[in-house]
Amino acid sequence: MRSNPTGRQLRLGSELRKLREVAGLTATQAGRLLGVKQNQISNMEAGRVGVSPERVRTLADHYRCADTEVVEALCGMTSDRTRGWWEEYRDLLPAPLLDLAEAEHHAEQLRTSVTVHIPGLLQTSEHAREVFRQDAPELSPPEIEHRVSFRIKRQSVLFRDPPTVQRVVIHEAALRMQFGGPKVARRQLEHLAEMSERPHVRLQVIPFSAGAFAGSGQSIYYINGAVQQLDSVNLDQSHGPVFLDAEEQLQKYRVLLSRIEAIALPPMDSRDFISAIARNL
Structure with missing residues (x-):
């Protein structure tokens, strides 16, 4: 669990939250679709836990986001784990x-x-x-x-x-x-x-x-x-x-x-x- 997520991590979480809200789903409903608890969805959207590219694609699929360019850009935000x-x-x-x-x-x-x-x-x-x-x-x-x-x-x-x-x-x-x-x-x-x-x-x-x-x-x-x-x-x-x-x-x-x-x-x-x-x- 991250105590101080970076701006990039916060932005990724924020964009995942926007996708969920556009889909009209609550964090609890999104958790059920993903097979996780509501607090894990909340932690992902707050940048407190890491998200893999596979999970981003799964979430986007559940949220019916058809913009593959945006989805792949979000996946790119998860893959750079180097410390700058x-x-x-x-x-x-x-x-x-x-x-x-x-x-x-x-x-x-x-x-x-x-x-x-x-x-x-x-x-x-x-x-x-x-x-x-x-x-x-x-x-x-x-x-x-x-x-x-x-x-x-x-x-x-x-x-x-x-x-x-x-x-x-x-x-x-x-x-x-x-x-x-x-x-x-x-x-x-x-x-x-x-x-x-x-x-x-x-x-x-x-x-x-x-x-x-x-x-x-x-x-x-x-x-x-x-x-x-x-x-x-x-x-x-x-x-x-x-x-x-x-x-x-x-x-x-x-x-x-x-x-x-x-x-x-x-x-x-x-x-x-x-x-x-x-x-x-």
Whole structure:
């Protein structure tokens, strides 16, 4: 029995519960079909016990779920039992941060829109360190270094083979925030320009001249799963990451991101825009 299921384990359980509810079955009824007690169904749906691919297929059959793509995606969520690198930080950082790294590791694509911050996967260590120095309550030097190293390790998804595709929109306001002073800011901007040259990183800039736009008041981090039903949205709050996965929420943020990308400068123009700001620091 798991005492602290990960975000991925919780999501698998949540999706199994949704399938059961769509089928109009109670946990007790589902248990009878499977030949187990009601509490075992509840524990599976709460992520407290493991589920095999065979059991997922059996449940889907009982629930009359004919979407084989979704069923196989759920089976894929059961088969990866390896402990990711993020587990090294289990006693050092809040659990939602570990869940974020796990979600990024398994993502098919990452989409981001930010107004006043550089996306974590594109930050230099110097920039990240200055960001964490602004946390409230104040972090100790060891806590800051743990968070910096964790953030840099998260970036491995952009350098593995094959790398995860990342689509990013950054507002000019974020580009002009000089965390750590001109030298650190210049290096951060140069790093953005360099990363934008990678074929799997699509980086766009929204200049001040673009004016108002929908979604400008928040950062949006959309994490694409193996199928659209398994997508999630991460909203970065002062108290930590918050995950959303209801279909109406996912649809809302897909529309917002598409609108935001549509008004942003094209990638090549965005790279020149970033480089021009860097030269003037």
